[in-house]
Amino acid sequence: MPGTHRFRTAALLAAVTTVLTLAGCGTEPGGDAQAAFVSGSGGLDTVPPAGRRPAPAISGNDLEGRPVSLQGFAGKVVVVNLWGSWCSACRAEAKGLELAFEKYRDQGVQFLGINTRDTDVTNAEQFESGHGIGYPSIFDPDGTQILKFPKGSLNPEALPTTLVVDRQGRLAARAMKAVSVDDLDALISPLLAEH
The missing domain is CATH 1.20.5 (Single alpha-helices involved in coiled-coils or other helix-helix interfaces)
Structure with a gap:
């Protein structure tokens, strides 16, 4: 046939x-996306304000079935972390993400996870519980929300990927590696200083 x-x-x-x-x-x-951002050291990329593109309309249910959306955090700097419970690098960075969340939560910064490729929400729940994660994660087993990030922008291309959205809802920074608290400081602090 x-x-x-x-x-x-x-x-x-x-x-x-x-x-x-x-x-x-x-x-x-080589594409035009590369011209728009400045690569920093250690796999951290940033975009100057004039070159930033709007973040996509990311939404879904969190691991407990409650609706959550990126746009629900308008006016805040938002750290979006893409992860899977099966991903060893995701496990390695989990503690640092939670520490940074605790450090910045009272400074107008919100964290949002996107769990992907976990076909059973129980695995994702156990991951968050075991690592003491206190911020919400969208359950996105088939990657539907991840595919909304515009190609040629600071789109996720590997797991884990951490993206930072500025207060105007634009993609401002990306780390395509397991991030540390120092990495997150380097990505978040400049955005907090912007007016």
Whole structure:
């Protein structure tokens, strides 16, 4: 059946693309997106205010089934962390994210997780409980919310990825690695100083 073979080939190519993207191999060298941001040291990228693009309308239910959205935190600096319970680098950065959340929560900074590729919410709940995570995470098992980030912007290309949205709702910074409290300080502090 020729149609079945084409379908299987297309499905295989889509799966390979997904794996490469999650492995961090899906970046596009050279495009105009690269010209818009300044790479810092250690995998931290920032965008000057004039070059920032609006963050997408991210929304869904948190791990307890309550609705949550990025736009619900309008006027705040928002740290968006993409993670999976199965991801060892995500486990490594969890404590630092929670420490930074506690440090900045009274300074107009909100943290929001996006849990992906966990097919059972129980795994995600156990991850958050085990790491003492106090901020909400959207349950996004099929990556629907992640795909809303515009290609050619500071879009996530690997897990974990941490994105920082400025007070005007624009994508301002990205870390495509397990972040430390120092990394988060370097991404958040300049945005708090902006008026």
